[in-house]
Amino acid sequence: MIQKQQSIILSAYSEIYDLVVPKDNVLRKLNELVDFSFIYDELNDKYCHTNGRNAIDPIRMFKYLLLKTIYDLSDVDIVERSKYDMSFKYFLGMAPEESVMEPSSLTKFRKLRLKDKNLLNMLINKSVEIAIEKKIIKSNSIIVDATHSKARYNQKSPKEILMDRSKKLRKSVYEIDESMKKKFPSKSTTNKLEDEIEYCQKLMDVIKNEETISEYPKVKEKLNLLKENVNDDIEHLRIS
Known part of the structure; x- marks a missing residue:
């Protein structure tokens, strides 16, 4: 069942982020200024609404895929990096001490929830457009280059x-x-x-x-x- 689970991080260690993730960090600015709630609407029909078991928040799952696109890493390595990279954890809406999910959960989401690559590209492009509109990133920054490269990459056999x-x-x-x-x-x-x-x-x-x-x-x-x-x-x- 899809639920809007994104909320303010409640942790005794949350101040760590202010120490280790600079204010000008791209992922920090993305997380603070981009409203990712559009993900709920776009993925609404990908979830069962009669099953009472909660799924991992789709915004967090999408953010994992966005990181995967930007940094060109496997499911295993993007989850592994989120264990120790505080900018990743902050972007994902995790508490500093929070355990990460199993890579298999990301693989399942990628294959079952987002089988439509056009949908994934649309979600990523929309995120980038919002980021440019908010002046978080410039057109020549790494995140745009990465997503554009991914779009070209998806055209390959x-x-x-x-x-x-x-x-x-x-x-x-x-x-x-x-x-x-x-x-x-x-x-x-x-x-x-x-x-x-x-x-x-x-x-x-x-x-x-x-x-x-x-x-x-x-x-x-x-x-x-x-x-x-x-x-x-x-x-x-x-x-x-």
């Missing part, structure tokens, strides 16, 4: 998306150890999504076996994001 993700993953590995090129599998030469998925799986396996490299944050994040995309594509193919 699933295979092109995997190719882009795997390229960024390889690049992050090469920055640490260029000799890894010799260990990587041959790239797919067909236009089949299945072949690209197979290549990505082999690539990920090689990197995972190199623990000294796979645990580097910049590699791990890109590895998790590629894994998420591969799993999404496999699920889509199975359903299709």
Whole structure:
């Protein structure tokens, strides 16, 4: 059941935010000046109104997806970062000491509640438009660049998306150890999504076996994001 659960944070530690999240922080200004209540109206028909069990507030879930879009992270890593990044917690409307949800909850929301990518893009674009109107951000700021990049990204085919993700993953590995090129599998030469998925799986396996490299944050994040995309594509193919 969808409920308007956003409220003032009640915590003995809430003053921490004034110490660690600057007044000019983009996420702080977004949170304080943008009214995200339009999310309730847009997602109203995505929730069951006869089930008495409360869902995680949809505004918080949408904010997670907005952060995911801006910072280009997997569900796992965006939730992980929200454990310790106070600007994230503040933006999400969480108390400093509050525990974060399981990444699987975000994945479920993303797949079941927001299966329509056009709806997600509309919600993100509307948020950005409000932020520009409120003069919180400028047209050349990182959040707009990120959302515009995402819009272009969504125009790519699933295979092109995997190719882009795997390229960024390889690049992050090469920055640490260029000799890894010799260990990587041959790239797919067909236009089949299945072949690209197979290549990505082999690539990920090689990197995972190199623990000294796979645990580097910049590699791990890109590895998790590629894994998420591969799993999404496999699920889509199975359903299709």
